[in-house]
Amino acid sequence: MDGVTGLDVHTLGMIGLAVGIAIALSFSLLSLVLRGMAALHVWAAAFWLLTFAGAAQGYDENGSFLSVIIGSVLIALANAAMLVGIAMHLGHPLRWRVPAAVVAVFLLIQVVFMAWPPSQPVESAVFGLKSILWDSWMVFLLLFRAPRELRAGSRFTAMVFVVDSLFYVARGLIALHPELDSPELASLLTTSNYLFGILATFLLSTGFTLMLSQRLVHDLRQAAEVDGLTGLLNRTALLKAANPVLLANRGHSHAVLLFDLDHFKAVNDRWGHAGGDAVLQHFARLLRDGGVPARALLSRYGGEEFMLLAPCTSPNVAVTLAESLRALVERSPALYAGEPIAFTTSVGVATGTGVHIQRLIDTADAALYQAKRTGRDRVEAMVSEGASEETSPLAEAAAGLAT
């Protein structure tokens, strides 16, 4: 029995094994459901390796050559798998070669230590350093390579690795002071090793789960709000984003520019659907890079129709912007299968102060119709007049449109 916890090492080992199996099993089941997440498969494998390592070491407490080597190999592979999984998840894939080389070096050291046992402080320092190396590598990736949308989960996971490193530093420092050696301290260290191992594994699984959840939420939001072909906002997302912008700038003149590619059906007929898609992507890039104001919201409004909402924009500035974008499109053919596809766009511009977003869009649509009717590849502008924002909130109009 251990004096601190009242639990003996066998019981702690069994608890550790049960927790390890539960975590590894839940990650394996999750990876069956979330098939597209490659990192999840690697992490599931890492947790199984950790669990088997614990079982191998616990099975043979006296540390025979085979159990020590097997245990070390499994732990080293688990560390490598966690690292590679983290790198994959953060979008900075690592070659297995690099962590595999680190695993090989430490295994070699382990074999040397078994043949020529070093002093206790040297052994503790080397194995402490090994753990700190893996932990620091993972902390570096988690803190400095995580994209913004994955930062919270990555920081939590990094914190677990930092605490893990601190634990090894503390153990190393104790080992460097043989005067502290006593049966009570040895028993306390063994117990804390088990308890800390169980806690760290559990917290790591929580960190990885957080990172996976953040990735899922981000991907779902992207799918719901971003047009897959052009990467621009879709219509619903634009209307949702427009509300706060327009409400925050009541009393200013706002502009809506509605673009519709001319004779786009002919582009599809001549170049096929893939050629048409390439033109749509090229057009989106031209709009994005064509000098639209920083606060403007750009969206693919429908098939070959795009909308730009420019807050706080006067009629003159709106028409100048529309004309410069139209001219840019006219002189910038898309490239498809090595050949240029020339195309043009008509633009309807609506400006208004204190007007519903819906009314602005309707007016821009009328102006666009006019541009099409009068020859295409041109800009038509109209001033929008309508019910004030006070009588019928923008939110209402946008919500109605979004449905």
Ligand SMILES: Nc1nc2c(ncn2[C@@H]2O[C@H](COP(=O)(O)OP(=O)(O)OP(=O)(O)O)[C@@H](O)[C@H]2O)c(=O)[nH]1
């Ligand atoms: N390649 C491709 N074509 C699309 C997509 N969405 C809509 N279209 C095509 O866009 C074309 C729109 O044709 P129309 O509405 O007749 O308009 P248009 O040929 O551009 O003629 P005008 O607008 O009057 O100048 C149709 O052929 C649609 O199939 C898309 O995502 N990819």
